[in-house]
Amino acid sequence: GQLNIAAHIVGKKYFGTATNEFQFTDTRYRAELNNTLDFGILTPANSMKWDSTEAVQGQFTFDAAEEVVHQAQRHGQMMRGHNCVWHSQLPDWVSDGGFDKATLLQIVDTHCSTVVGHFRNQIWDVVNEPFNEDGTFRESVFYNTTGTDYIESALRAARRADPKAKLYINDYNIEGTGAKSDGMYNLVKSLKKKGVPIDGIGVQGHLIVGSVPTTIEANLRKFATLGVEIALTELDIRMDLPVTQDKLEQQKKDYQNVIAACRNVPACIGVTIWDWTDKYSWVPGVFAGQGSPLPWDENYQKKPAYAGIMEGFLIL
Ligand code: G3I
Numbered sequence: 483g484q485l486n487i488a489a490h491i492v493g494k495k496y497f498g499t500a501t502n503e504f505q506f507t508d509t510r511y512r513a514e515l516n517n518t519l520d521f522g523i524l525t526p527a528n529s530m531k532w533d534s535t536e537a538v539q540g541q542f543t544f545d546a547a548e549e550v551v552h553q554a555q556r557h558g559q560m561m562r563g564h565n566c567v568w569h570s571q572l573p574d575w576v577s578d579g580g581f582d583k584a585t586l587l588q589i590v591d592t593h594c595s596t597v598v599g600h601f602r603n604q605i606w607d608v609v610n611e612p613f614n615e616d617g618t619f620r621e622s623v624f625y626n627t628t629g630t631d632y633i634e635s636a637l638r639a640a641r642r643a644d645p646k647a648k649l650y651i652n653d654y655n656i657e658g659t660g661a662k663s664d665g666m667y668n669l670v671k672s673l674k675k676k677g678v679p680i681d682g683i684g685v686q687g688h689l690i691v692g693s694v695p696t697t698i699e700a701n702l703r704k705f706a707t708l709g710v711e712i713a714l715t716e717l718d719i720r721m722d723l724p725v726t727q728d729k730l731e732q733q734k735k736d737y738q739n740v741i742a743a744c745r746n747v748p749a750c751i752g753v754t755i756w757d758w759t760d761k762y763s764w765v766p767g768v769f770a771g772q773g774s775p776l777p778w779d780e781n782y783q784k785k786p787a788y789a790g791i792m793e794g795f796l797i798l
Contacts, residue, residue, distance in 0.1 A: 486519035490792040495745065496560060496752035497791070498523030500716065503549035505762055510782055514758070516557055523560040523605075525715070525754055526550040527764075530563050531571040535597050539575050539589075542596055551601060561604045562715065562754060565652065566594040567636045568610035569622035577623050586627045591639040599643035607652035607684050607715065608640045609633050615655060617665030633669070634678045641679035652684030652715055657740075658695025659704070670708050682710050687717035687740060688756070690772075691729055694719065694736045699743040706749035714744055714753040718775035719787070720765045725774045734790035737777065741794025753791075 487497050498521045506512050515521060528534060529546035536542050554561050567590055581589065598606055612620055612633060619625050624632040633651070640649050651670065656663040666683060673680045683705045695701075702712050719736045721729045744750035757763055761780040766773040777787040 485792075486517070487788075487792055487795065488519045488522065490795040492745075492795065494751070495795065496522045497795070498525070498559065498562075498752070498754045499758045500525040500527040500564075500754060500756045501550060501553075502527050502757075502762070503529055503546050503553075506549065506553065511759065511762070514778070514782060515553065518557050518559060521559060521758070523562060523752065523754060524550055524554045525562040525564050527564070527757065528571070530597065530601070531565060531568065532576060532593065533571045533573050536593055537573045540592075542600070544600055547601070561601065562713075563598065563601055563604045563606040563647075564715075565607040565610035566590075566597055566640060567608065567624060567632060569620060569624070570611075572623070579623075581627065583628050583631070586624070587631060587635045590624065590628075590632050590635045594636045594639040595643040598640040598647055602644055603646045604644075605648040605682070605713070606640055606650060608636050608649045609651045611653050612651065612669070613653055613656075613662050613665045615662055617661040617663075617668075619665075630669070634673070634676070637673070637679050648681040648711065649679055650682040650684040650711075650713065650715075651680065652686060654686035654688050654716070656683075657685050657687055657689065657701065658697040659701045663701055663704075667705060667708065670705075670710060674708060674710075680710060682751075683708075683712050684715040685712060686756075687714045687753075689717070689719045689736065689740070691719050691721040691733045691736055694739060698740060699746055702743055702747040702750050706747055710749070712744070712747065712750040714740065714750070716756040717753055718756045718763060718765060720769060720772045720775035723771055723773050729774075730786045733774075734786035737787040737790035738794040741791050745795055 759778040765775045
């Protein structure tokens with residue numbers, strides 16, 4: 483068949499990538515990003531985060547994010563908003579504000595409703611990374627001040643601002659079964675029971691070649707029993723450097739298996755990789771000695787993982 487991902491997607495699943503507007507001046511990068519036969523949805527990796535959208539209380543700035551939105555609109559690509567509330571990339575006036583519970587909940591409500599209300603009809607990572615590895619709630623200015631009430635406030639504010647937006651909670655290391663996945667399962671179950679608006683669970687998918695969990699499909703199926711959508715939201719599969727042909731072949735198998743897990747679970751609506759070329763990956767700067775996590779290398783050449791993605795979507 484045709485050598486592109488869309489031609490291999492059977493049914494309504496989407497495939498896309500995170501990107502940054504400051505990468506758009508890279509003409510080779512931009513040319514590939516315009517290829518809607520590979521990328522049907524975009525996520526701004528940074529420009530919709532709190533430190534970009536409300537660096538000063540009450541002063542909202544959307545120019546950088548709009549560049550990504552316009553790129554998507556020009557090419558008929560969908561958008562994922564990322565994110566309303568997260569413990570990282572917060573301006574100091576939020577993280578060090580010393581607000582009481584009621585005031586901080588109002589600040590969360592104002593922030594989420596303004597940002598979600600500004601960008602219409604998107605899928606949103608409303609709350610990002612609320613959990614610790616053991617499934618307990620992560621300590622943050624939000625949790626330490628409001629308990630888990632910030633989660634409900636953010637979701638209700640987003641729903642009020644845009645009833646059409648799909649509202650997700652997003653986290654990493656919840657790809658396979660385990661304590662952190664149980665934490666997410668129990669949170670979403672309790673939110674649903676309370677009538678708090680929640681439409682989906684975002685599974686980030688920052689994985690390691692040769693160590694991809696074998697329980698991903700079972701775990702996605704378990705999440706789906708809650709009556710929510712599932713999405714792989716930040717997939718990349720890093721390897722110990724140096725790159726070898728064996729590692730690239732294993733990486734291809736790993737991408738294929740993760741994509742197939744989403745393909746096999748009807749509630750899984752699609753996969754977003756966390757940028758597409760190794761040239762712009764966050765991994766080397768964070769994980770010393772690891773890298774090469776994406777389907778295109780730093781010279782924009784497709785790696786075996788690209789074929790793994792196509793084969794993973796194809797119902798054999
Ligand atoms: O834009 C500024 C630039 O103006 C400044 O000169 C430069 C040097 O200070 O910093 C630039 O901001 C950086 C930003 O990326 C854009 O490049 C920040 O320092 C840097 O911290 C930020 O890193 C981002 C990281 O989240 C922060 O934790 C990565 O790009 C981004 O890919 C990564 O994405 C996260 C998801 O949001 C949540 N899941 C995990 C994932 C990986 O950490």
